[in-house]
Amino acid sequence: MPSTSSTAGKTSSDGLEFAQPIAQRRNFPLAPTLRDVAARAGVHPATASRALDPARPGRVAPATVRRVRAAAVTLGYRPDPAARSLRTRRSGIVGVVVPDLTNPVVPPIVRGIERILWRAGLACVLADTGEDLQREAELIGELRARRCEGLIVAPAARSSPGLDSIDIPTVLVLRGIDGGTLPLVAANDERGVRAAVAHLRGLGHKRIGHVTGPPSMSTTVRRLRAFQALTDGPAVLGEAFTVDAGALAAARLLRRHPGTTAIIAGCDTVALGCYVAISAAALRCPDDVSVVGFNDIPLVDKVQPPLTTVAVPHYDLGQQAARTLLARMRRDPAGSALLPARLVVRDSTRAP
Amino acid sequence: MPSTSSTAGKTSSDGLEFAQPIAQRRNFPLAPTLRDVAARAGVHPATASRALDPARPGRVAPATVRRVRAAAVTLGYRPDPAARSLRTRRSGIVGVVVPDLTNPVVPPIVRGIERILWRAGLACVLADTGEDLQREAELIGELRARRCEGLIVAPAARSSPGLDSIDIPTVLVLRGIDGGTLPLVAANDERGVRAAVAHLRGLGHKRIGHVTGPPSMSTTVRRLRAFQALTDGPAVLGEAFTVDAGALAAARLLRRHPGTTAIIAGCDTVALGCYVAISAAALRCPDDVSVVGFNDIPLVDKVQPPLTTVAVPHYDLGQQAARTLLARMRRDPAGSALLPARLVVRDSTRAP
DNA sequence: TTGAAAGCGCTAACAA
DNA sequence: TTGTTAGCGCTTTCAA
Numbered sequence: 001m002p003s004t005s006s007t008a009g010k011t012s013s014d015g016l017e018f019a020q021p022i023a024q025r026r027n028f029p030l031a032p033t034l035r036d037v038a039a040r041a042g043v044h045p046a047t048a049s050r051a052l053d054p055a056r057p058g059r060v061a062p063a064t065v066r067r068v069r070a071a072a073v074t075l076g077y078r079p080d081p082a083a084r085s086l087r088t089r090r091s092g093i094v095g096v097v098v099p100d101l102t103n104p105v106v107p108p109i110v111r112g113i114e115r116i117l118w119r120a121g122l123a124c125v126l127a128d129t130g131e132d133l134q135r136e137a138e139l140i141g142e143l144r145a146r147r148c149e150g151l152i153v154a155p156a157a158r159s160s161p162g163l164d165s166i167d168i169p170t171v172l173v174l175r176g177i178d179g180g181t182l183p184l185v186a187a188n189d190e191r192g193v194r195a196a197v198a199h200l201r202g203l204g205h206k207r208i209g210h211v212t213g214p215p216s217m218s219t220t221v222r223r224l225r226a227f228q229a230l231t232d233g234p235a236v237l238g239e240a241f242t243v244d245a246g247a248l249a250a251a252r253l254l255r256r257h258p259g260t261t262a263i264i265a266g267c268d269t270v271a272l273g274c275y276v277a278i279s280a281a282a283l284r285c286p287d288d289v290s291v292v293g294f295n296d297i298p299l300v301d302k303v304q305p306p307l308t309t310v311a312v313p314h315y316d317l318g319q320q321a322a323r324t325l326l327a328r329m330r331r332d333p334a335g336s337a338l339l340p341a342r343l344v345v346r347d348s349t350r351a352p
Numbered sequence: 353m354p355s356t357s358s359t360a361g362k363t364s365s366d367g368l369e370f371a372q373p374i375a376q377r378r379n380f381p382l383a384p385t386l387r388d389v390a391a392r393a394g395v396h397p398a399t400a401s402r403a404l405d406p407a408r409p410g411r412v413a414p415a416t417v418r419r420v421r422a423a424a425v426t427l428g429y430r431p432d433p434a435a436r437s438l439r440t441r442r443s444g445i446v447g448v449v450v451p452d453l454t455n456p457v458v459p460p461i462v463r464g465i466e467r468i469l470w471r472a473g474l475a476c477v478l479a480d481t482g483e484d485l486q487r488e489a490e491l492i493g494e495l496r497a498r499r500c501e502g503l504i505v506a507p508a509a510r511s512s513p514g515l516d517s518i519d520i521p522t523v524l525v526l527r528g529i530d531g532g533t534l535p536l537v538a539a540n541d542e543r544g545v546r547a548a549v550a551h552l553r554g555l556g557h558k559r560i561g562h563v564t565g566p567p568s569m570s571t572t573v574r575r576l577r578a579f580q581a582l583t584d585g586p587a588v589l590g591e592a593f594t595v596d597a598g599a600l601a602a603a604r605l606l607r608r609h610p611g612t613t614a615i616i617a618g619c620d621t622v623a624l625g626c627y628v629a630i631s632a633a634a635l636r637c638p639d640d641v642s643v644v645g646f647n648d649i650p651l652v653d654k655v656q657p658p659l660t661t662v663a664v665p666h667y668d669l670g671q672q673a674a675r676t677l678l679a680r681m682r683r684d685p686a687g688s689a690l691l692p693a694r695l696v697v698r699d700s701t702r703a704p
Numbered sequence: 705t706t707g708a709a710a711g712c713g714c715t716a717a718c719a720a
Numbered sequence: 721t722t723g724t725t726a727g728c729g730c731t732t733t734c735a736a
Contacts, residue, residue: 047706086432107459111453114453398715
């Protein structure tokens with residue numbers, strides 16, 4: 001009688017033992033499964049699962065734990081995340097949504113996030129929106145579809161459709177949105193602006209102007225409000241956080257308010273735009289006009305003149321945002337945090 | 353007789369239909385499953401699955417497809433990635449391993465990768481090794497454990513233990529490793545160096561030196577070899593790709609070879625280190641010594657003097673690496689690629 | 705302390 | 721063309 005398809009535990013006509021249990025096993029050396037580990041340790045898969053669970057020890061005899069551990073190590077066992085995830089409803093990933101990774105303030109934030117989250121056993125899926133709100137909404141949708149356990153978002157603008165009815169733990173970083181209840185981790189812009197104004201006044205400046213970034217960004221608004229609360233100096237809105245937009249806006253400021261002796265810029269690139277406008281107006285920085293930047297991005301200490309700027313601790317922002325997210329995921333209370341920004345004085349500021 | 357626990361398809365004593373099938377359903381509004389969609393469309397889950405599979409159409413009657421689609425849309429159905437992954441053995445994620453996200457050459461690469469891979473339906477899990485080989489190996493292990501379908505790695509050094517016996521599709525980007533067979537997507541350093549040398553010779557320079565980055569990096573070696581193939585000028589090895597290391601090495605070069613009129617630096621930050629050393633030696637750039645950088649990172653056009661440099665298309669590197677990975681994942685043949693680097697002439701080079 | 709059994713949501717093979 | 725069945729690998733009751 002020819003042997004038909006495998007029956008468990010019996011011997012076939014050719015004398016070979018069918019070690020295979022009921023169903024046919026995988027044909028080859030894919031990653032070892034819990035069954036393999038359990039078989040090698042001579043226990044049931046469920047026991048192996050319990051033995052390897054570090055979270056709740058003490059449910060398995062120590063000797064058994066050792067045997068299972070040993071088997072797992074020799075086989076190089078790594079639990080299948082898909083299977084585990086299906087069972088536990090936890091994906092082990094969080095989404096990190098950034099507006100533009102090539103904006104120099106963003107990488108240190110992402111790095112800080114990544115550092116903390118890896119350590120907590122979570123993987124970061126990166127999504128770059130290119131400062132596009134629609135794409136931001138799409139990407140957030142994708143991340144939700146992938147069952148991210150949490151989201152850290154640096155939004156493209158103050159109103160973000162993608163975040164309107166977000167239903168997973170979410171933390172904003174760097175930039176806030178209007179009217180939401182999501183926690184935000186950002187720099188203390190108000191104190192940063194105050195430090196800049198105090199520094200310039202200390203040098204003797206009376207006519208201080210402000211060249212902002214685009215008003216669609218919360219950072220612009222926060223810095224502008226702080227500036228207006230402290231001075232009655234003129235402010236000109238820039239179109240973007242770029243050198244060109246900064247140059248354009250600064251040129252307008254200098255034209256309308258020729259007596260201006262100092263400018264606080266909305267960010268460092270805008271500050272470099274101020275340099276351009278100052279030169280174009282046949283003036284010099286810092287001799288005629290002092291400039292203070294914001295962020296302290298790489299190399300602004302190497303430009304001419306080295307830029308005085310309000311340094312923002314972006315790496316810390318990232319770390320803190322990640323910690324806040326972890327807290328939210330644990331349902332611990334965790335609210336917004338404003339991290340201290342500190343003034344770094346270089347050569348772009350001088351007495352008028 | 354009191355009604356006992358639910359029996360399928362019957363009416364309970366209180367008159368309420370038990371719509372529930374055999375087993376008790378989820379108690380509440382979690383994400384809708386394929387069962388929900390199928391039920392709503394009046395078909396079997398398997399049919400719904402086929403109807404929603406965009407890859408292989410034509411297996412389901414058009415009318416059914418429409419019904420299922422409609423049901424999926426109204427319910428806001430998104431397939432559970434864990435369940436799908438468990439079944440299909442595809443995780444839908446790739447690992448992106450970078451040495452240091454705050455190194456300005458890295459973000460555009462990651463952005464290029466991310467762009468292409470999202471479009472292909474793959475999510476990027478980011479891992480930053482901090483230029484640490486051991487951490488690199490650990491992180492690659494983690495990504496393997498998470499069943500990444502592929503890996504794009506910018507290795508921390510030319511010998512990378514984590515990549516020794518990698519068994520998933522992998523592409524190197526930016527930096528290569530010794531003796532492997534993994535495809536590498538990088539800039540054509542040889543032609544970049546040649547362009548720099550030709551430019552300097554064209555200006556009349558005879559005594560050209562080279563200040564490198566650390567020899568543990570493939571980029572250093574490739575640029576150095578190209579330099580030595582073209583000139584017999586002196587080369588000094590730097591300790592790192594930093595301003596300080598560049599300054600140290602350049603100082604040595606200028607001391608040992610006082611007649612040097614031009615330096616090709618291993619990267620832009622090293623070039624800025626050369627500026628420092630040149631000033632420290634009471635010389636001026638470009639009047640006494642010309643400097644050429646490598647990479648063209650942000651703001652080197654704003655330093656004093658604006659840096660002449662070999663621009664590397666990092667964003668393209670990332671895109672190309674992602675495309676190469678996709679090809680490898682499809683088992684298409686795809687090998688290394690060297691993308692053109694082009695010289696950007698600014699004010700740090702001048703006739704001697 | 706361990707084993708047995710069930711099932712997370714999906715898709716592939718087979719049957720009708 | 722559609723339905724039935726089974727099972728991916730894991731964890732979690734429940735029972736022994």
